[in-house]
Amino acid sequence: MSVIKRMKPVFAELDGGLFSAAQKADVGDVARKMEEQGVAMMSWADPFKPDPSTPPEVIEEALKVIQSGTSSHYFMPIGSDELRKLIAQRIERKCGLKLDPGRNLIINPGSDNGLLFAMFPWIEPGDEVLIHDPSYPNNTLNVKILGGIPVAVSTYAEDGWHLRIEEYEKRVTTKTKMVVLTNPNNPTGTSFTREELQALADLCIRHDLICIVDQAFEDTVYPEYEMVNMAQIPGMWERTVTVCSVSKGMGLSGFRVGWTYCDDVIMDKYFASAVSIQGAASTMAQLAVMPAFRDDSFIEEYRRKYAVRRQYAYDLFNSVPGVSMDMPEAGFYAWINISRLGSSQEIVQYLIEEAKINCNAGNFFGAQGEGWLRLIYACFWEDQDAFAAMDRMAEALRRLAEKKEITG
Ligand SMILES: Cc1ncc(COP(=O)(O)O)c(C=O)c1O
CATH class of the missing domain: 3.40.640.10 (Type I PLP-dependent aspartate aminotransferase-like (Major domain))
Structure with a gap:
């Protein structure tokens, strides 16, 4: 590892997930293992992944x-x-x-x-x-x-x-x-x-x-x-x-x-x-x-799908005790406040284990994001598949709230 010392400090401090258990959504062994174990990777800002969707x-x-x-x-x-x-x-x-x-x-x-x-x-x-x-x-x-x-x-x-x-x-x-x-x-x-x-x-x-x-x-x-x-x-x-x-x-x-x-x-x-x-x-x-x-008219269908899923996520996650989200103004992801249930990292880990869903810890996007999660609701082509994954996630969060005796 000594050659690392010769690197610029910014690179020396980076962690690509090969030598640690770093929870990274998109690189390294941890991400690969999650995919192999059938975890839904709702952490990639990539519409309809993993389903085919090319016009x-x-x-x-x-x-x-x-x-x-x-x-x-x-x-x-x-x-x-x-x-x-x-x-x-x-x-x-x-x-x-x-x-x-x-x-x-x-x-x-x-x-x-x-x-x-x-x-x-x-x-x-x-x-x-x-x-x-x-x-x-x-x-x-x-x-x-x-x-x-x-x-x-x-x-x-x-x-x-x-x-x-x-x-x-x-x-x-x-x-x-x-x-x-x-x-x-x-x-x-x-x-x-x-x-x-x-x-x-x-x-x-x-x-x-x-x-x-x-x-x-x-x-x-x-x-x-x-x-x-x-x-x-x-x-x-x-x-x-x-x-x-x-x-x-x-x-x-x-x-x-x-x-x-x-x-x-x-x-x-x-x-x-x-x-x-x-x-x-x-x-x-x-x-x-x-x-x-x-001709970019195909985007309209995408936008309709995001709007339906946005409403679904909003209704669903706001019904879980201790969890809330605002209606997104743009994008195809839910930004969910889980701070009453635990830290961002804890809840990401919990959802991998309990719901087979990988989403992103909010603190990955900056210190102000601690206590939040990002969930890509644009995953999967079929709306029903996205709904089912969100249901699984909400159910796991509901169980956790119950265990922690959080109501309302
Ligand atoms: C805000 C934002 N900008 C830029 C990118 C990079 O996207 P790409 O390189 O695919 O254009 C991403 C990808 O997730 C993003 O979320």
């Missing part, structure tokens, strides 16, 4: 491009011209933002890669980055990997996990360089309002901060709420980098296609460094997802 047009296109032989060659590292055009058209249809696909857009191999790449040119050792807590943990790790210092900005259950600008303001120092915003938020399912984004934009402009927006869940906002693009708030275009992908809204995570958009002054630097940092996205995948951009 037929995407399957047909994938087969066609493989058979044509063209997909064994590279596109430019910045991605296919045609795909960038289709993405720009869809963005304009969705929110009215007009992008030049040749100057404002780059294709990434998924948004996880896109987010690290987006941060790369900015973060120097010691730079502080404000990240709302709880939120997507990879964004915090990315900052550390790049030598920056993530600064958690607390959000609170009583605010529906919306932002308190004073929490940002009091953490700004001369070293603050960036704000990372996951909108809509994973794990809380919060879709940030125009007013709070305006307040955050004012703060970014006042302190000359860069804003990286993780918009992986932009297609999952429920109809009662609005999806507001930070890049469209006046004064933000020139300091905002937005990262999205086909993984969540389109349910095409396995294709590994994402995109980033921003001002061309910034994009020029991403174009210049694309080969070094991301290589290129798969040619086959970029070609195969094009039909999903030409």
